[in-house]
Amino acid sequence: MKRVIKKVAVLGSGVMGSRIACHFANIGVQVLLLDIAPRELTADEEKKGLKLDAPAVKNRIVNAALAAAVASNPAPLYRKADAARITTGNFDDNLKDIASCDWTIEVVVERLDIKKSLYERVEQFRKKGTLITSNTSGIPIQQLAEGRSEDFRQHFCGTHFFNPPRYLKLLEIIPGPETQPEVLDFLQHYGDLYLGKTVVLAKDTPGFIANRVGVWALLDAMHTMQKLGLTVEETDRLTGPVIGHAKSATLRTSDVVGLDTTINVANGLAAGLPNDEAKDVFALPDFVKQMGERKWLGDKTGQGFYQKVKGAGGKSEIQALNLATMEYQPSQKVKFPTLELTKTIDKLADRFKVLVGGKDKAGEFYRLSFGGLFAYVSNRVPEIADELYKIDDALRAGFGWELGPFETWDALGVPAGVELAKAAGRTVAPWVEEMLAAGYQTFYKVEDGTRKFYDQASKSYQPIPGVENFIILDNLRASGKVLWKNSGASVLDLGDGILNVEFHAKMNALGQDVIEGLLRGVDMAEKGYRGLVVGNDAPNFSAGANLGLVYMQALEQEFDELNLMIQQFQQAMMRMRYSSIPVVGTPHGLTLGGGCELNLHCDKVVAAAESYIGLVEFGVGLIPGGGGTKEMTLRTAAKYEDGEPEYNLLRNTYMTISTAKVSTSAAEAFDLGFLRRGDEVVVNPSRVIAQAKAAALELADAGYSQPVQKRNIKVHGRGALGMFMSGVYAMKMGNYISDHDEKIANKLAYVMCGGDLSAPTEVSEQYLLDLEREAFLSLTGERKTLERIQSILTTGKPLRN
Incomplete structure (x- = not known):
């Protein structure tokens, strides 16, 4: 049967339930989020004279949970406005509404009796043939399905999301004894394509797959730490990024998740796995038992393996637990x-x-x-x-x-x-x-x-x-599909007449070698191929231009070389934009500064949903100098005929650049103007390059013709420039910005207004590029700009001077 998911019911609005609801809202699905109705009034409700049957009271728990989720960080929604797709209610009044839902997901407390009691009520209203799943992290699916109808059992299985569901990609599908194969096939396909998940079909065993192995590894690290006499800090240093694990490593992760969760899962696995050959690892170390007894459970209780305290002068400092003395001491470098x-x-x-x-x-x-x-x-x-x-x-x-x-x-x-x-x-x-x-x-x-x-x-x-359906560049590389490479970039053959330029510099910073690779890719594609994709499999598309090189040349006052470097970057962007073949960008993760500028100049963008795109040059005392200021001004001018006042449109773009705004998702990148109508968003990042290749082929098949540089970009000259400069001056007088901020802001305004023109005028792209480059270059000669760049390079933190 053809199955379409238009509306999902999520039963239980706790941390997991509310965030699962948010992720379905992210992908455009209507959500019904339900929870229990309160059994007693709060003091505030009593003061207002409300009764238990008042809607505001009956939905208090679910509404508070959703509000907390929407306000939480990291954000569970691509855009806060997407919360409008979620309708709240309670089990007493609204459980009947699941009859209109295509999929019901139960996310209530991990107790078999409570879940089974809820299922009995669900069966009264659930429409036959619709999906019914549990987000259980450990209760056997077979036990959950006992006593239910045949149709329920055939359409029931476990769907174990990992928290936070927007960001962690795993979705474990755990079939019950009677789950129909069609249901499993559909959920695997839907989880991959629409929810953006790595979907793993697991067996109905304790802890399923990830928790079974992951918790074992966590506890094994604790036992090994104790055996070797390692400190808390040493253990986390050994089990973090150096071995490809999260920065929070082992013990800091336990603090974040909650040591009580670790204890409960470990005890559950120990009890459920009497025949496991390595069950000794699930026995909790003595120090974990002591911490549990003392309620040192991590962040939720203010202390765990680490605690934050006020040190000398009121400055916060991190202390680590000494496992030998069970006392805290200042955290040591390892x-x-x-x-x-x-x-x-x-x-x-x-x-x-x-x-x-x-x-x-x-x-x-x-x-x-x-x-x-x-x-x-x-x-x-x-x-x-x-x-x-x-x-x-x-x-x-x-x-x-x-x-x-x-x-x-x-x-x-x-x-x-x-x-x-x-x-x-x-x-x-x-x-x-x-x-x-x-x-x-x-x-x-x-x-x-x-x-x-x-x-x-x-x-x-x-x-x-x-x-x-994925294109994995490592596999192509192993199969000899690299046609050209240097130290920072490679050109690979994706097949069907499409090439790909891949970056592989540190953080994919855009230096001379990357620009050379990009130009070589365009040249090769024009001579014998149909299109070009600019994409990579790294965690981040690009953190921007090589700031260290800019700093060194500016410090040595090599302004001719710096001017040439900026000009070459601009020319590379224009070469790509006005080539005879379609070019498709693939932003994902951090896509900042020059990485953003590159995508602004592509014919089309296929973005991962988790794309953090922005022109962040203002934060280091510069303006976008690789065509970003020009392109955002051009895009704004293209909207002038839509009816909105032109100064308002230009001001919005100006504020986006001058405040170094970065989209928190690809969806928000549309609102900021970094993506435009016709660009695509792909929820599963593993599918981005394959979809970009398809987009390049589609453009080629449609008869792509080489575009012509624009010479009719409307700029407003002194009229808009005066508006911007007076606003900046007011900000300066109000002590909201520094003298140097004022200087940068005025330089940006000068470029976006087309310079000191006496009246609105139409100018060319090259005219704006020249203004942009001149402003960028002049700012590199400022001492305070160099101080800002140095701060980012040495500490990773922005400097306000």
């Missing part, structure tokens, strides 16, 4: 010789051999940790997942690991990983030894652009299903 050796190794996979080879406590920690982890995950196949790639997918998407356990094992070498496990006192599963004996040396390999995994059931490599 240094290990082994970690020092990895500082020059950018590629994560290349670090692991150095880490396990360390001669200090760090090396010992990694040998024990990786050895235990490898043995544990090998023994989970096929218990929790029939295929090993599902475990990697779950840990990457649910716990934020850059590489999954089997991918990490591959990086170290499978035979070496087996030896690590033996040295740690653990035993790998027999199928791994059999794999090696048969001559298979890796868990993954790439053949003809397709990534394959070792399937222990068939004892052969099989393509990873579900990724055939």
